[in-house]
Amino acid sequence: xxxxxxxxxxxxxxxxxxxxxxxxxxxxxxxxxxxxxxxxxxxxxxxxxxxxxxxxxxxxxxxxxxxxxxxxxxxxxxxxxxxxxxxxxxxxxxxxxxxxxxxxxxxxxxxxxxxxxxxxxxxxxxxxxxxxxxxxxxxxxxxxxxxxxxxxxxxxxxxxxxxxxxxxxxxxxxxxxxxxxxxxxxxxxxxxxxxxxxxxxxxxxxxxxxxxxxxxxxxxxxxxxxxxxxxxxxxxxxxxxxxxxxxxxxxxxxxxxxxxxxxxxxxxxxxxxxxxxxxxxxxxxxxxxxxxxxxxxxxxxxxxxxxxxxxxxxxxxxxxxxxxxxxxxxxxxxxxxxxxxxxxxxxxxxxxxxxxxxxxxxxxxxxxxxxxxxxxxxxxxxxxxxxxxx
Amino acid sequence: xxxxxxxxxxxxxxxxxxxxxxxxxxxxxxxxxxxxxxxxxxxxxxxxxxxxxxxxxxxxxxxxxxxxxxxxxxxxxxxxxxxxxxxxxxxxxxxxxxxxxxxxxxxxxxxxxxxxxxxxxxxxxxxxxxxxxxxxxxxxxxxxxxxxxxxxxxxxxxxxxxxxxxxxxxxxxxxxxxxxxxxxxxxxxxxxxxxxxxxxxxxxxxxxxxxxxxxxxxxxxxxxxxxxxxxxxxxxxxxxxxxxxxxxxxxxxxxxxxxxxxxxxxxxxxxxxxxxxxxxxxxxxxxxxxxxxxxxxxxxxxxxxxxxxxxxxxxxxxxxxxxxxxxxxxxxxxxxxxxxxxxxxxxxxxxxxxxxxxxxxxxxxxxxxxxxxxxxxxxxxxxxxxxxxxxxxxxxxxxxxxxxxxxxxxxxxxxxxxxxxxxxxxxxxxxxxxxxxxxxxxxxxxxxxxx
Numbered sequence: 087x088x089x090x091x092x093x094x095x096x097x098x099x100x101x102x103x104x105x106x107x108x109x110x111x112x113x114x115x116x117x118x119x120x121x122x123x124x125x126x127x128x129x130x131x132x133x134x135x136x137x138x139x140x141x142x143x144x145x146x147x148x149x150x151x152x153x154x155x156x157x158x159x160x161x162x163x164x165x166x167x168x169x170x171x172x173x174x175x176x177x178x179x180x181x182x183x184x185x186x187x188x189x190x191x192x193x194x195x196x197x198x199x200x201x202x203x204x205x206x207x208x209x210x211x212x213x214x215x216x217x218x219x220x221x222x223x224x225x226x227x228x229x230x231x232x233x234x235x236x237x238x239x240x241x242x243x244x245x246x247x248x249x250x251x252x253x254x255x256x257x258x259x260x261x262x263x264x265x266x267x268x269x270x271x272x273x274x275x276x277x278x279x280x281x282x283x284x285x286x287x288x289x290x291x292x293x294x295x296x297x298x299x300x301x302x303x304x305x306x307x308x309x310x311x312x313x314x315x316x317x318x319x320x321x322x323x324x325x326x327x328x329x330x331x332x333x334x335x336x337x338x339x340x341x342x343x344x345x346x347x348x349x350x351x352x353x354x355x356x357x358x359x360x361x362x363x364x365x366x367x368x369x370x371x372x373x374x375x376x377x378x379x380x381x382x383x384x385x386x387x388x389x390x391x392x393x394x395x396x397x398x399x400x401x402x403x404x405x406x407x408x409x410x411x412x413x414x415x416x417x418x419x420x421x422x423x424x425x426x427x428x429x430x431x432x433x434x435x436x437x438x439x440x441x442x443x444x445x446x447x448x449x450x451x452x453x454x455x456x457x458x459x460x461x462x463x464x465x466x467x468x469x470x471x472x473x474x475x476x
Numbered sequence: 477x478x479x480x481x482x483x484x485x486x487x488x489x490x491x492x493x494x495x496x497x498x499x500x501x502x503x504x505x506x507x508x509x510x511x512x513x514x515x516x517x518x519x520x521x522x523x524x525x526x527x528x529x530x531x532x533x534x535x536x537x538x539x540x541x542x543x544x545x546x547x548x549x550x551x552x553x554x555x556x557x558x559x560x561x562x563x564x565x566x567x568x569x570x571x572x573x574x575x576x577x578x579x580x581x582x583x584x585x586x587x588x589x590x591x592x593x594x595x596x597x598x599x600x601x602x603x604x605x606x607x608x609x610x611x612x613x614x615x616x617x618x619x620x621x622x623x624x625x626x627x628x629x630x631x632x633x634x635x636x637x638x639x640x641x642x643x644x645x646x647x648x649x650x651x652x653x654x655x656x657x658x659x660x661x662x663x664x665x666x667x668x669x670x671x672x673x674x675x676x677x678x679x680x681x682x683x684x685x686x687x688x689x690x691x692x693x694x695x696x697x698x699x700x701x702x703x704x705x706x707x708x709x710x711x712x713x714x715x716x717x718x719x720x721x722x723x724x725x726x727x728x729x730x731x732x733x734x735x736x737x738x739x740x741x742x743x744x745x746x747x748x749x750x751x752x753x754x755x756x757x758x759x760x761x762x763x764x765x766x767x768x769x770x771x772x773x774x775x776x777x778x779x780x781x782x783x784x785x786x787x788x789x790x791x792x793x794x795x796x797x798x799x800x801x802x803x804x805x806x807x808x809x810x811x812x813x814x815x816x817x818x819x820x821x822x823x824x825x826x827x828x829x830x831x832x833x834x835x836x837x838x839x840x841x842x843x844x845x846x847x848x849x850x851x852x853x854x855x856x857x858x859x860x861x862x863x864x865x866x867x868x869x870x871x872x873x874x875x876x877x878x879x880x881x882x883x884x885x886x887x888x889x890x891x892x893x894x895x896x897x898x899x900x901x902x903x904x905x906x907x908x909x910x911x912x913x914x915x916x917x918x919x920x921x922x923x924x925x926x927x
Binding site for chain 1: 887
């Protein structure tokens with residue numbers, strides 16, 4: 087342990103300002119603080135501080151995403167095996183999943199963290215931890231067949247335009263991970279929607295007639311479509327348990343309700359994400375889901391809306407982003423409800439978009455400050471009134 | 477106690493080193509210091525020169541803005557040194573104490589027969605006026621004004637704070653005298669807040685001529701600012717005064733004995749205080765007098781006051797005017813391998829559930845001064861609310877302060893808070909933001925623009 091510290095102390099001067107590699111000092115600092123909690127002491131104000139820091143908070147979100155990620159890796163292989171009738175065993179499935187998903191992670195982290203390091207160096211501040219979470223999220227919300235160069239461009243757009251020009255983590259208006267997805271969705275719609283992008287290898291098979299392992303080609307009747315492509319009761323009732331387990335096509339990490347709920351439990355228990363937003367978003371989704379059911383917009387009972395597509399993943403991991411969500415406790419109820427309600431509204435009444443979660447969250451990100459504004463104005467007015475009466 | 481006010485939010489800091497209720501030592505002071513820096517915004521005027529003889533109660537400084545506000549020497553002796561800092565800013569007036577204490581005789585006075593003006597004059601000439609703090613802003617009270625009310629907190633929740641029953645129980649009569657006197661300075665009465673859980677256990681519930689309130693809750697329930705917020709919030713244009721029990725005792729002694737007697741029991745506390753206990757001493761005593769409590773001052777921090785709001789005075793520094801507590805703790809200037817990544821970090825406390833301190837609710841921790849992270853922007857938004865039992869939006873208030881936006885500062889409650897009320901927010905902040913400094917700067921701006 088001391089050896090490591092001595093090593094770090096020995097190479098530190100090289101990276102300090104004026105040192106040979108001084109231009110890397112933010113990067114060095116990021117790695118050093120990754121290994122060691124720094125020796126800085128409180129200068130003013132409270133002399134002691136809680137041992138929690140943003141690294142700990144962020145790592146909790148990363149941990150909460152692990153079940154969804156592991157399941158996503160397995161499901162990627164499983165869907166491929168299913169589509170091509172390969173009858174793979176567990177390890178084959180996982181191996182294929184890793185081959186497909188790992189590059190997404192490598193690209194997301196290399197590009198995103200690279201930009202973070204450069205901008206921290208340019209602006210002269212420490213590297214923020216926020217991207218640890220964004221980078222963990224991004225591969226889970228894209229179709230597994232998305233080309234890596236597109237992902238790289240989208241990540242760069244989201245981090246530079248969505249975050250760094252606002253001042254970095256804590257200052258951004260929109261969730262950077264969702265911004266990545268939105269960029270892909272609107273710039274390359276053919277790679278982000280339709281039936282064939284959700285199953286690993288299918289895009290390539292369609293274009294080139296081959297895939298990593300394609301057996302005898304696509305099994306008859308496999309369309310690769312997600313449950314959202316044809317949301318009718320006749321179609322989805324037999325699949326209901328599959329949707330809960332997550333063994334259906336979809337973005338990498340969004341399919342399994344169980345894996346997401348495991349993450350949600352950790353986030354709620356540690357208090358890192360707001361249970362109020364999650365609860366009200368679920369309520370919002372149910373209300374509009376049943377409303378649509380009642381007026382005949384769909385023949386699916388409302389609770390189907392919760393298990394389909396990215397609703398739950400968005401509710402648990404994206405809508406609760408503390409920076410871009412509503413900041414006031416009352417505002418969180420409103421914000422969450424509208425996220426859920428809007429997502430299902432888009433699904434039911436907008437024929438152009440089968441899934442509405444991404445748009446709902448981004449839209450509510452935009453309006454979160456407005457919600458907070460009115461919540462606070464209201465609270466201040468109430469207080470003034472109370473004082474007047476007393 | 478039908479009007480008991482329950483405060484659900486807050487945090488009792490589990491720091492080790494509570495002072496045992498014995499008086500270990502009576503300090504015979506060597507050099508004591510009068511520090512104008514104990515008072516916000518004070519522009520001091522020096523009234524003595526090096527070599528002057530002073531008695532306990534002789535004015536040493538005056539407020540340049542209203543020169544009838546005097547600051548007195550706590551001991552009799554000789555002015556040894558006037559310490560100045562940058563731009564000749566007056567920092568300390570050091571007084572070498574005599575072996576036996578002599579007091580200026582202000583004359584025993586009977587409060588019942590005095591008018592408000594006479595009480596004011598008595599407090600001003602004796603140097604005890606600065607015991608009265610004016611809110612908003614936490615400045616020395618303005619003698620020209622008449623406050624809406626006067627607030628006193630009769631219990632404390634701050635980490636390791638002196639036990640008021642032990643430290644001041646013997647001064648009950650003096651405190652009563654002081655309350656009778658101060659009651660004449662306002663039409664709103666003297667509001668006394670008690671801890672409902674220790675209501676019958678404290679002698680102070682027998683104090684008369686007060687409007688009693690009871691509170692239940694964790695720190696900062698004992699902060700007078702939090703109490704005012706729940707009793708009668710301060711609106712724009714209003715002023716209230718606050719005074720501590722400790723200073724009430726001194727004010728009472730002035731009327732009952734005619735002396736400026738600010739002797740007090742001081743709790744020496746903290747993880748690095750050996751056998752923490754009380755000492756008897758004066759404001760302005762040197763930390764060097766506390767040698768019995770530590771082996772070597774190396775790598776120790778000496779805080780005059782409590783660990784959340786006190787002042788780092790250093791091993792050679794002096795106790796503050798209104799403090800009756802010293803906290804000694806270790807400087808945390810060491811690296812910790814994988815600190816944040818360790819699943820368990822049992823020797824450190826966190827109010828957050830991301831660690832496991834909640835499993836050991838009765839454990840006390842040897843806290844040090846490490847920041848435990850690097851400064852970041854505001855990210856997590858609901859941590860402050862959990863430790864702030866006030867109907868405020870702390871992040872909005874802080875951002876208004878950072879933006880120097882006076883309208884918004886007013887709107888979000890700058891009149892109602894002092895640094896101490898938001899100290900716990902600073903403690904729990906995962907972004908390691910210096911919240912109290914932001915409030916200090918905000919208040920400084922308000923004082924500059926509004927006065």
